[in-house]
Amino acid sequence: MGIFKLPRQLLNELNKQVRGFWCGQQEKEHKIHWVSWKQIIKSKKSRGLGIRDFELFNSALLAKQGWRIISSPNSLAAREGLVWRVGDGNSIEIWNDKWFPQPSTFKPQSSIRFLLSDSKVAMLIDKTTNQWNYPLIEAIFDNTEVDFVKRIPLSPYPTSDRMLWKGTSTGIFTVKSAYYWKSEMENQKQGQPSTAIKEDLPWSSIWQLSVPMATKNFLWRACLEAIPTKVKPHQRKAADEDSCPICKLHPETAIHALWECPFAQDVWSQYSKKIQKFSFPCLSFKTLLEGCLNTFEEEEMVEFALMAWKIWKRRNEVIFSNTFSHPSSIIQNVKLLIVDLNQTHQPVQKSSSLSNVHLPWEAPPQGKLKVN
Numbered sequence: 263m264g265i266f267k268l269p270r271q272l273l274n275e276l277n278k279q280v281r282g283f284w285c286g287q288q289e290k291e292h293k294i295h296w297v298s299w300k301q302i303i304k305s306k307k308s309r310g311l312g313i314r315d316f317e318l319f320n321s322a323l324l325a326k327q328g329w330r331i332i333s334s335p336n337s338l339a340a341r342e343g344l345v346w347r348v349g350d351g352n353s354i355e356i357w358n359d360k361w362f363p364q365p366s367t368f369k370p371q372s373s374i375r376f377l378l379s380d381s382k383v384a385m386l387i388d389k390t391t392n393q394w395n396y397p398l399i400e401a402i403f404d405n406t407e408v409d410f411v412k413r414i415p416l417s418p419y420p421t422s423d424r425m426l427w428k429g430t431s432t433g434i435f436t437v438k439s440a441y442y443w444k445s446e447m448e449n450q451k452q453g454q455p456s457t458a459i460k461e462d463l464p465w466s467s468i469w470q471l472s473v474p475m476a477t478k479n480f481l482w483r484a485c486l487e488a489i490p491t492k493v494k495p496h497q498r499k500a501a502d503e504d505s506c507p508i509c510k511l512h513p514e515t516a517i518h519a520l521w522e523c524p525f526a527q528d529v530w531s532q533y534s535k536k537i538q539k540f541s542f543p544c545l546s547f548k549t550l551l552e553g554c555l556n557t558f559e560e561e562e563m564v565e566f567a568l569m570a571w572k573i574w575k576r577r578n579e580v581i582f583s584n585t586f587s588h589p590s591s592i593i594q595n596v597k598l599l600i601v602d603l604n605q606t607h608q609p610v611q612k613s614s615s616l617s618n619v620h621l622p623w624e625a626p627p628q629g630k631l632k633v634n
């Protein structure tokens with residue numbers, strides 16, 4: 263995969279298998295897509311699950327090969343993801359190369375004045391001081407661009423120009439950053455808002471909680487309104503009514519089912535005092551979780567996450583097995599789970615730190631697909 267561009271048909275087939283697993287969509291089946299594929303393939307920091315889209319990943323691996331060639335100076339021309347770090351300016355053309363700290367084009371936009379179209383950045387540097395030649399810069403660029411140039415630091419000693427990779431803060435190429443960078447470019451092409459830089463709550467924090475993976479997955483879905491509440495099928499005209507199956511009073515959104523429903527409040531009100539005080543109105547479950555993350559310690563967050571998860575499980579029991587657990591039994595259940603988690607603390611901790619350990623890849627048994 264890192265050497266050849268694989269046929270699109272094969273890559274699509276691989277994507278389809280993974281999509282079927284995560285989105286619950288089989289061919290010719292018309293289930294509701296609770297979470298879109300585009301959402302799933304975003305990085306965890308950008309509200310996704312970090313699952314790789316095979317076509318983009320293939321492309322990112324190929325780019326790694328490309329990087330080996332490009333990173334040697336004077337080789338192939340600068341490609342999309344590369345920018346110049348100005349040293350002595352001898353290798354960089356002012357108007358044609360990407361060296362400007364201005365996102366998207368990374369090139370000056372002022373029309374060419376006084377200098378030739380292939381003039382080098384070296385001409386803008388005063389050789390005696392190794393600083394920018396301000397009078398010349400002010401003569402050829404407009405005010406905004408003059409500010410951009412002034413922001414580029416120059417070494418007091420002549421150094422050669424270097425190419426840097428835009429996708430990481432260090433400027434060093436990694437396959438992971440290339441993958442997400444390409445994915446971001448695709449989004450921008452389709453006019454979708456940028457997500458690569460935004461790392462807002464609660465997306466990263468959910469995955470760091472010391473709770474079972476199923477609970478994290480549940481919180482992530484709830485924040486995206488992607489748990490199967492009554493409201494969504496109703497909006498899509500797949501269900502007749504949208505009212506909460508327990509209180510039957512209000513439309514069942516995620517925030518209603520997990521927090522606002524009088525029966526959910528019955529549970530919360532019997533729990534820790536800090537959670538009881540936490541009664542400000544919330545627009546969505548995501549806002550509620552953000553508020554909790556800003557207020558609660560790790561231990562309280564674990565309790566909150568498990569409670570919300572158990573309240574959702576109780577709601578499902580009402581629908582699927584017509585049983586309704588008493589609030590105290592939910593609380594008891596959560597307390598036992600916490601004891602369990604604390605006793606098996608090591609394995610839980612390990613699972614989060616495992617991602618930093620490089621385990622050798624093992625092939626799956628015959629007839630099975632593995633997606634890592």
Ligand SMILES: [Zn+2]
Pocket residue numbers: 506507508509510511512518519522523524525
């Ligand atoms: Zn309700």
